[in-house]
Every structure is written in structure tokens, then in C-alpha cells.
Amino acid sequence: MMSPSSAPNAVATALFSPRESIEFVEEGVRLAPKFCERGLLPCITTDADSGQVLMLGWMDTDALALTLRTAEAHYWSRSRQQVWRKGATSGLAQHVVEARIDDDQDALWLRVRVQGLGASCHVGYRSCFYRSVPIGQRAGGTLSFTEDHKVFDPVEVYGDAPNPTQL
Template sequence: MKFDPATLTYNDAGLIPAIAQDAKSGEVLMMAWMNAESIQQTLETRQVTYWSRSRQEFWVKGATSGHTQALVDFKIDCDRDCILVEVNQEGPACHTGRRSCFYTAIESGEEVEILKPMI
């Protein structure tokens, strides 16, 4: 069956959450938003493209920073309302310079920083 982005379930803003995961290690890197056009662009170019809610424009991951995400695999969850992009990440995924955006853990009720910036 040919994939059609219109078959996915988007929120009221026409967006769907996309989780980026390192294809080799399985580490969860980040979550961002996609729309039907950014999904199509990602599949065509194999460079992960998100929709920036703050800038209201397409965001090709790494276009300005060099910290690119090359698409390895594209998966849809069972409810068709979330995307998993497995990527080859170049450099940090997080804008803070960390490998992952998920660098704060809760341990015994306290926030603990578990990743330091790479750059």
C-alpha cells in the first residue's frame, strides 16, 4: 500500500509529534513537530525536516548548525498520531549542545542533569 501523509492523525494545527531516535544506539534524541509537507520532504530528501512552531516555517534539522539528521527509517505508531524517525545524528541533537534533549532525570524527587553539553 502506498503511503499517504493525509492518512495520519494531526492536531488542530495540522501537526503530528515526531520522536527522533538514534538508529544505532536506540537513544531517544528529541521530539519535534511535523506536518504533511515536512513528512513528504523528509521522505523525499532523507534529511529530517520538521515544522517550527515558533518560526512558522520548515526546519531542516542541522541546516544552520550542521547537526543533521539523516533518515534511516520512518515509522508510524498504531494510532497513526505519532511518528518515529530513526536517524543518523551528526553532532548534538539538542539546541543546548547536548546529545539528547532528554538530559534531565528525576531522582528521589530531585531534578538531576544527566548529560553535559557536547560543544
């Protein structure tokens, strides 16, 4: 089983700078990402036009370097334990319009345009965030669907590919 690469490879080394100081990280003009102890960086992905949150993914150094070099979103699959290009199986590739790093460079935000049906969720919805969680006095109540239909049939798109959801 592969594990996320926390040590930058040659491509990543050319793209990423060492984290020299707090000022360098927070106010500098060089990318110096901080990956967690498991070698991963969280990445929130939104639709470039509508701003809708599509998904939260994880990147290791290879996935981040590939994303920046190709302008197509790549992620670290925790279920498959490997880097994958979003849309490799489904055809729903994410073309990166803009990438932003947060203040301490430990989280990434991608603005993308999704090829094909415009959906990013393996369940068939446009967004992976298709249910609303009750809060306040309604906490503990039932989830509410925020999308009223699936954009595609996952069985038709993915066939017998393993489902990434783990119990």
C-alpha cells in the first residue's frame, strides 16, 4: 500500500519553498505548504462560476504538484491510498481556474470548472455537500437534501469501480 508523500519529489521541490519564518509563510510570495503529520493538505473545491462548494479533498505533495503543473485537480485518495486525477474514471475532470493557499499555508482552495455534466460527487449530485445538517434547536434532527436530483447515475458512470465511501 502506498502512503502519501510528505517529502517533496523533484517536481514539488521546484514548486515549493522551505518554510523559513512565520513572516515568510504569512506575508511572503513563495508557496511553502505545510502538510499534516500524515503528509496531507486539505483542499476545498468550489465551482468557479457559482461559488458552490463542490467537495473537500486531500492532497499530498505529488497531488499538489500535479494539480499546479497540469491545471487539472489531483487528490490523494485515502480509500485507494494513491493519487488520482479527478474525473479519470467518470470524465468529470476539474479544470483549475484559480488556486489559493490560506494564511498559514496549510489549506488550499481550488476554483474549478467541471467538465461534462458539471458534477463532482461520486453519489451523482453536483456537490458532495448535498445535505444540510440541523443546527441549534433542530440539532440531532434529520438531514435535509439541498439538491433535488442527481446529475448522473453513478452505476452508469462508474460501473463496477469500488465505492470510495468507507464504513
